[in-house]
Structure formats: structure tokens, C-alpha cells
Amino acid sequence: MTSAPAHPLASDMFPRSAVASISGIGSFAGAMGGVLFQRVTGRILDANGNDYTPIFFVCGLAYVTA
Numbered sequence: 001m002t003s004a005p006a007h008p009l010a011s012d013m014f015p016r017s018a019v020a021s022i023s024g025i026g027s028f029a030g031a032m033g034g035v036l037f038q039r040v041t042g043r044i045l046d047a048n049g050n051d052y053t054p055i056f057f058v059c060g061l062a063y064v065t066a
Contacts, residue, residue, distance in 0.1 A: 010022040041055055048054065 007023065010019050010026070014022050044054055045052070
């Protein structure tokens with residue numbers, strides 16, 4: 001799923017003067033989530049000998065629960 005459907009929400013929910021700030025905060029949060037996920041993935045791989053099974057398990061659960 002792309003983030004395209006979420007972009008109009010800011011303009012529907014917030015005043016015109018706040019839309020750019022809200023979009024920027026959301027984009028920043030998404031980018032930091034990506035950074036955090038990469039760091040956690042690296043630590044998991046280091047801890048269990050480069051076995052991707054737990055990572056694929058978490059990604060599969062995230063897709064189903066979203």
C-alpha cells in the first residue's frame with residue numbers, strides 16, 4: 001500500500017495554515033520508522049547468526065494486522 005491515500009487526510013482534518021507542517025511531521029515519522037526498522041533488523045541478524053526467519057515473521061504479521 002502506498003501513502004498516496006493518506007495525503008488528502010491532512011487537508012481534510014487540519015486548517016490550511018497547518019497542512020504543510022502536519023504532512024512534514026508525518027513524513028518525518030515515516031522516515032524515522034524506516035531507520036529504526038533497519039537498525040533493529042541489523043541487531044536481530046547479528047544476534048541470531050543471519051537467520052531472516054524472525055524478520056520475515058514480523059513483516060508477515062505487520063501486513064496482516066495493518
